[in-house]
Every structure is written in C-alpha cells, then in structure tokens.
Amino acid sequence: IELTQSPSSVSASLGDRVTISCRASLHISNFLAWFQQKPGKAPKSLIYGASTLHSVVPSRFSGSGSGTDFTLTISSLQPEDFATYYCYQYSDDPHTFGQGTKLEIK
Amino acid sequence: EVQLVESGGALVKPGGSLRLSCAVSGFTFSDAWMTWVRQAPGKGLDWVGRIKSKTDGATADYAAVVKGRCTISRDDSKNTLYLQMNSLKTEDTAVYYCLLNLDYWGQGTLVTVSS
Numbered sequence: 001i002e003l004t005q006s007p008s009s010v011s012a013s014l015g016d017r018v019t020i021s022c023r024a025s026l027h028i029s030n031f032l033a034w035f036q037q038k039p040g041k042a043p044k045s046l047i048y049g050a051s052t053l054h055s056v057v058p059s060r061f062s063g064s065g066s067g068t069d070f071t072l073t074i075s076s077l078q079p080e081d082f083a084t085y086y087c088y089q090y091s092d093d094p095h096t097f098g099q100g101t102k103l104e105i106k
Numbered sequence: 107e108v109q110l111v112e113s114g115g116a117l118v119k120p121g122g123s124l125r126l127s128c129a130v131s132g133f134t135f136s137d138a139w140m141t142w143v144r145q146a147p148g149k150g151l152d153w154v155g156r157i158k159s160k161t162d163g164a165t166a167d168y169a170a171v172v173k174g175r176c177t178i179s180r181d182d183s184k185n186t187l188y189l190q191m192n193s194l195k196t197e198d199t200a201v202y203y204c205l206l207n208l209d210y211w212g213q214g215t216l217v218t219v220s221s
Contacts, residue, residue: 043210048209
C-alpha cells in the first residue's frame, strides 16, 4: 500500500493552522499513524488509529480520516512543531510510510 | 518510564553480517508487537519488519528489500528484540530504530555498509 503525503514541504508562521494530507492507494480503514521527527532525533509518536492522540501529545494536534484519505492538523503552530511529519499505515503487510512533509518556519 | 535502547550498529563490508539488539525496559515486553524501521542518510523512514507478541504467534513479516537476508527475533526473558542482517549491501546503510507497538521509539543505531 502506497502512501502519498502532500505537501512535501510547507512554510508557516507561529500561530498558523497547518494541515498535512496523506492518501493511501488502497482502503486501510483507520489503521493510520502519524509520527514527528526533528533533525538528528528519533521519531516521536503522535497519533494512532487515524485520530487518537498519544497521551503526551498536545491537543493542538489532531488527526482525521478513514479509508484512503487522512489529515493531520496543527491548530496553532508552536516553535517546537517545526519538524518532518510522516504518516504510516499498519493495515497490511508490508507496512509503509509516507514520504514525509517538512514543516518549516516562514 | 519506557526505554528502548538499540545497540550493535557498526561499519561492515558488503556481504557481511550484523546483529542489532533493542533492549526494552518499563513495559511488559512480552505483550508488545515490535517493529524495526530504518532511515538512510537524508531520506525518509522505511519499514524493515515486525514481530508479533508471543501471544499472537510471534510471527515476523519483512519488507521485500530485506526478506531472505534479515531475521527478526525476540527473547522475552531478556526483554530484547533482535535484527539479524546477512548479505549486507551498501544500500542497507541507515540508522535502525526499534518501535514498540506504535508508541515508543529507540534512539537508533547506525549501520554503515562500505568497503
């Protein structure tokens, strides 16, 4: 199953609302996760089941979607949110990642 | 606190072998589904493979690019996950991460395949 993220990169300002899309090539129900990665660091888990936040993730992050189309939304960008974001499907083997979306400061 | 600590990364020649380990603490390891993910320099994340919990059969599945060359195993008595890699290629050069369920990541260990 191929995952296509859009955009590949986005520039935004502090306080902006940002949406990242992830489209699956086949139906994956809600078996989708989102991860955040900062340069030189291990990824961090944000969301699983398309919309369930991990306990330590701030509420400005949200996920939605089902089937083939999914979104990650950050409601009000904070300095620590500038990073690369990956979607990940675990519906079928082999599991796959999107190519990543780099979120940069405008 | 849940911690995952990878080890075993090294510089190895093409055709060589390496075994990576991921030691887990702070979580009931035997209940976890464990995944290996890798990231080549400057690239995105790639799924290597996953092993289910013993309760769910402890079966492993692999990405096509490593199938037949890699084996994922676990020792629940040692709370440790392994990735045995054989017939290494230059394109296997990457940081290798372990992932517990969908929740916790290790810090990564670097594998460099070069002559």
